[in-house]
Amino acid sequence: MELITKTKLTFLKNAWYVAALTTELDTETLLTRKIIDETVLFYRKEDGSVAALRDRCPHRFAPLSKGIRSGDEITCLYHGLKFNELGECTHNPHGNGKIPKACAVKSYEIEERDGFIWIWMGNRSKADRSKIMDCSVLSQKPDTAVGHIYMYNKCNYQLLTDNIMDLSHIDHLHGPLINTGGKLSPLLPNVQEEGEVISVRWDWLAEPAMQLFAVHLPRPEDEANQYFQVDWHAPSNMHLKVAAVQDSTDYTNDGLELYDFHIMTPETEFSTHYFFASARNYLEEDGEYNAAKMAGMEQAFIEEDKPMIEAQQQxxxxxxxxxxxxxxxxxDAGGIRVRRKLSELLEIESA
Amino acid sequence: MELITKTKLTFLKNAWYVAALTTELDTETLLTRKIIDETVLFYRKEDGSVAALRDRCPHRFAPLSKGIRSGDEITCLYHGLKFNELGECTHNPHGNGKIPKACAVKSYEIEERDGFIWIWMGNRSKADRSKIMDCSVLSQKPDTAVGHIYMYNKCNYQLLTDNIMDLSHIDHLHGPLINTGGKLSPLLPNVQEEGEVISVRWDWLAEPAMQLFAVHLPRPEDEANQYFQVDWHAPSNMHLKVAAVQDSTDYTNDGLELYDFHIMTPETEFSTHYFFASARNYLEEDGEYNAAKMAGMEQAFIEEDKPMIEAQQQxxxxxxxxxxxxxxxxxDAGGIRVRRKLSELLEIESA
Amino acid sequence: MELITKTKLTFLKNAWYVAALTTELDTETLLTRKIIDETVLFYRKEDGSVAALRDRCPHRFAPLSKGIRSGDEITCLYHGLKFNELGECTHNPHGNGKIPKACAVKSYEIEERDGFIWIWMGNRSKADRSKIMDCSVLSQKPDTAVGHIYMYNKCNYQLLTDNIMDLSHIDHLHGPLINTGGKLSPLLPNVQEEGEVISVRWDWLAEPAMQLFAVHLPRPEDEANQYFQVDWHAPSNMHLKVAAVQDSTDYTNDGLELYDFHIMTPETEFSTHYFFASARNYLEEDGEYNAAKMAGMEQAFIEEDKPMIEAQQQxxxxxxxxxxxxxxxxxDAGGIRVRRKLSELLEIESA
Ligand code: FES
Ligand code: FES
Ligand code: FES
Structure with a gap:
């Protein structure tokens, strides 16, 4: 006989997670989503801002997302307790109507920006909006140069973080559109830690550039300077810049640059919400190109990354x-640095 | 690392459970059903009475329900041991045919009454038929005033008990047919304990009466006296009376009265067999009304209670x-009283 | 609260298992199959022989079966490590290309014979091909007298072993084609242990012979001598001989004899790969009969044994x-002897 033991669940609570895309929440929807093992109800208040409540009535644990909305309040469908957007009980239809002190649900600090609805899962007093990863480029570019995608994965979120922190996998796993032709793997990625951000960067000379860029460069067949840079923010939010330029080293002004965001939000230990968004500095007004590019990115992920990472988890x-x-x-240099950092942060938080 | 611990399973064994409806067992059927985590085989003997055996051959644990019936005996299909309705082995085709002492299956005390097949899961010598909840009204009324339903639920049986012991949920969860218009919740339900029965009762003035009754009252639009009374019998068997009357307080003789039975039989810790039956004292000869009323009750449960309670379990x-x-x-007064009583009984039994 | 405990997994590692049929592996296939809880990749090398590697890249645990084959080498699709058929890493595309010492996968000793691909799951140095159960009759007979089948079962492998070691079940479970008419159960099966082989044998006089044989005997309606003999080889490989003869006791020369192989390979504790093969000494050139006979055996197993054994496991x-x-x-004499022997072998191996 042996005892079954289980590695402790490890999620940062005092952290910003993306809970949903702006487009997932219209004025009617009661959206329920499990974030780091807590079910949360999201809805858009009459002023357009987003409220988030623990999706569990304190009375008998019915999901409030099955409830009825009136104004900014939610009435539990099971026995009629009513809660406002702060999670305070505002009406108890039972007995003399007195509201028990403990009768409240947790509400969450929310910040909606750049097409993302961010949630702070821990102590509200510690929520610091300045710690939210800067995704403002998604708002600065025209709609025709921006896209957002939600994907669901049956794996631990750290496997998805690893995937982005080690972009050498593009050499091997991906089809021609974004393939890097074996150029990345031989490089020692440049890993930097600045404040709480861990960056990993690859610079290389491509000949020709990645197919995604090549056709938009002055001389499609010729060599180009390229780089990938990933900036990781705890717990699993990454900004990835990808660029190519010819006859210059000024990627932003002379070259083609993509601003990608790969944001992983754990649902449970073995399932993850994956939010991807992307903007660019070229063909900014071309909505058709934008749609095709976003579809291509989604397809690459769904057909190439996802099956591999879920098989890895399996x-x-x-x-x-x-x-x-x-x-x-x-x-692995970047990914391992991130795993170590995350372990440190988890230890600090649980101390 | 942390150890996984698990709350102890808690079912009363020395108790009467409904195992099946009379209509589920014809003279051919070998019905297998799991009751408090034990698989049991039910069949109707040649004299029409019901036999119940542990559905697990003592030899190699094949289900006897896959076996072959001859007279009142069952032959295991795997290696041919034969058992009578007492669970005694009557034939061993192997070797010299001697029957090993331990070669027997548990048989159960059964009582069939009023459309229900009751089973005593514990020590047979303790089975006391006088403890079976009285459902005789189901036999006293004509067939056109009686109905029985079986439903399956993915939840712990105590959540279903709570649902009936706190009928204030009707104010909030249910559609117009049985809605109580918010009248129940403000009341303090009257909770009584008498012997081993816990009762909870609501009396109120409805204007008009519940839709179910209103159309059959002398003045459908006017106010009516109403009550709900639930009598709980351990472990999870409930008799619910619902009534309305105008210009009188004699519900039984002057009013409309429903006699409902809500009987929950645990399959496992997280799944429950739900038996519902109902009779009434009005329109007793109207079979069409009867069918419509039963269908309406089933629909209300399937569409309103069941999704809520299964979500609560989730x-x-x-x-x-x-x-x-x-x-x-x-x-919660009634439901909590029942939970406490059940805990006491479980402690006594396991002492 | 109670701790969940779990019986220790018990598979012999230093043992030969059948992993696949010869026909399952053409020259292109990368076949993945889990054997005693280890995923293994099988492929046919350019010389036609079979290679087997742990189907788990040592880098990030991606299945190599998702990789790309070139010659006899496999490149992991995730980050491009390449492995040869010995599991040695032959190419690391990362950094300076140095191959870390630990960068290798387990490879397995394989022997392909008589339509089976055998694998040795333990220490390669202990792999002794002379210990492989002799199935050579499958190669000695013409193709028209031989067949192989693969079946998948949701049960522990020892339940399938028990099924073959106690053929008295044929009296009770099976339809007319192979039914033994109650003749086996009264017999005391003759159990022998010789070296590491445990045999169990039934001899009886059938009147008439099993239907399978009767029609091919000189006098179909008359009595015949019959026997069953099962030779068990650890861990769960069995050779079953079945025969009938009239007017003689020389089954092989004067009678009808079947040479069956029942080979159980655990996938996990509760799932099993079942390989069945059969040859015979009569109608050896009749391919049509062969196909019908194999189909009949498969149907008997799928419709009769499998549901019973899976229900037993349930x-x-x-x-x-x-x-x-x-x-x-x-x-049970034979089956119990085998269970005891297997326990001994497991204890010796884990000592
Ligand atoms: S569960 Fe919400 S009010 Fe009862
Ligand atoms: S399992 Fe019932 S006789 Fe063997
Ligand atoms: S997982 Fe195989 S090379 Fe990375």
Whole structure:
């Protein structure tokens, strides 16, 4: 006989997570979504801002998302307790109507920006909006140069973080549109830590550039300077810049630059909400190109990354990452730095 | 690392449960049903009475329900051991045919009454038929005034008990047919304990009466006296009386009265067999009304109660009820009294 | 609260298992199959022989079966590590290309014979091909007298072993084609242990012979000598001979003889790969009869054995066999001897 043991669940609570896309929440919807193992109800108030409440009535644990909305208040459908957007109970139809002190639900700090609805899962008093990853480029570019996608994955969120922190996988896993032709793997990625941001960067000479860029460069067949830079923000939010330029090193002014955001929000230990958004500095007014580019990115993820990462999870089962003794390669530098940092932050938080 | 712990399973064994409806068992059927985590085989003997055996052959644990019936005996299909309705082995085709002492299956005390097949899951010597909840009204009324329904639910049986013990939910959860228009919630339900029965009762003045009754009262639009009374019998068997009367307080003789039975039989910790039956004292000969009324009750349960209670279970996960620290309201008085009583009985039984 | 405990997984590692049929592996296929809880990749090398590698890249645990084959090497699709058929890493595209010492996957000893691909799951140095069960009759007979089948079962492999070691079940479970008419159960099966092989044998006089044989005997309606003999080889590989003869005791020369192989390979504790093959000494050139006979065997198994054994597993749940205190019958002699032997071997191996 052996005891079953289980690695402790490890989510940062004092952290900003993307809970939903702006487009997922119209004025009617009661959206329920599980974030780091807590079900949360999201709805848009009459002033257009977003409210978020624990999706669990304190009386008998019915989901408030099954309830009825009136103004900015939600009435639990099971026995009629009513809650406002702060989670305070405003009406108890039972007995003398007195509201028990404990009769309240947790409400969450929310910030909506740049097409994302961010949620702070921990202590509200510690919520610091200045810590939200800067995605403002998504608002600065015209709609025809911006897109947002939501995807669902059956894996631990750290496998998805690893995927972005080690972009050498593009050499091997991806089809021609974004393939890097084996150029990334030989490079030692440049890993930097500044404040709480960990960056990893690859610079290389491509000949020709990635197909995605090549056709929009002056000389499609010729060599181009390229780079990837990923900036990781805890717990699993990443800004990825991808660029190509010819006859210059000023990517932003002379070249083609993509501003991608890969944001992973754990649902449970083995499932993850994946939010992807992208803007660019070229063909900014071309809505048709924009749609095709977003569709191409989604397809690449769904057909190439997702099956690989879910298979990886399947093979790992419920074992921990270090427990399986992974062999580390030079391209792992960024991902491993992030895993170590996250472990530190988790230890600090649980201390 | 943390150890996974699990709340102990808690079913009363020395108790009467409804295992099936009379109509589920014809003379051919070998019905298998899991009751408080034990699979049981039910069949109707040649004399019409019901036999119940543990549905697990003592040899290699094949289900006897896959076996072959001859007279009142069942032959295991795997290696041919034969058992009578007492669970005694009557034939061993192997070797010299001697029957090993331990070669027997548990048989159960059964009582069939009023359209229900009751089973005693514990020690047979303790089975006392006088403890079976009185449902005789189901036999006293004509067939055109009686109906029985079986429903299956993915939740702990105590959530279904709570649902009936706190009928204030009708104010909030249910559609017009049985809605009580917010009249119940403000009342303090009258909770009584007499012997081993816990009763909860609501009396109110409705204007008009519940739609179900109103159209059959002398003055459909006018006010009526109404009451609900639930009598709970351990472990999870409830008799609910619902009535309306105008210009009188004699519900039974002057008014409309429903005699409902809500009987919950745990299958496993998180799944429950729900048996519902109903009779009435009005339109007793109207079979068409009867069918429509039963269909309406079933629909209300399937569309309104069941999704809510299963969602509640989903949200509670495998956590215990008290562990989640429910906020209690005045309407919980009956349900909580029942939960406490059941805990006491479980402690006594396991002592 | 109670701790969940779990019986230890018990598979022999230093043992030969059938992993696949020869026909399952053409020259292109990357076949993945889980054997005793390990995922293994199988492919046919350019020389036609079979390679087997742990189907888990040592870098990030991606399945190599999702990789790309070139010659006899496999490149992991996720980050491009390349492995040869010995599991050695032959190319690391990352950084300076140095191959970390630990960068290798387990490879397995393989032997392909008589339509089966055998795998040795333990220490390669202990792999002794002379220990592989002799199935050579499958190669000695013409194709028209031989067949192979693969079946998948949701049960522990030992339940399938029990099924073959106690053929008295044929008296009770099976339809007319292979029914033994109650003749086996009264016999005390003759159990022998010789070296590491445990044999169980039934000899009886059938009147008439099993339907399968009767029509091919000189006098179909008359009595015939018959026997069943099963030779068990650890861990769960069985050779079953079935025969009938009239006016002689020389089954092989004067009678009809079937040479069946029942080989169980655990996938997990509760799922099993079942390989069945059969040859015979009569109608050897009749391909049509061969196809019908194989189809009949498969149908008997799928419709009769499989549902019973899976139901047995369902009823046993995760409990251990002895823990459930089975009642033993005389026909269990062979199966119990095998269970005891297997326990001994498991103890020796884990010592
Ligand atoms: S569960 Fe919400 S009011 Fe009862
Ligand atoms: S399992 Fe019933 S006789 Fe063997
Ligand atoms: S997982 Fe195979 S090379 Fe990375």
């Amino acid at each position: 093979e790992m089962g419920e074992s921990g990452f270090w427990e399986l003794q992974p062999v580390l390669l030079s391209s | 949200e509670m996960g495998e956590s215990g009820f008290w562990e989640l620290q429910p906020v209690l309201l005045s309407s | 009823e046993m749940g995760e409990s251990g066999f002895w823990e459930l205190q089975p009642v033993l019958l005389s026909s």
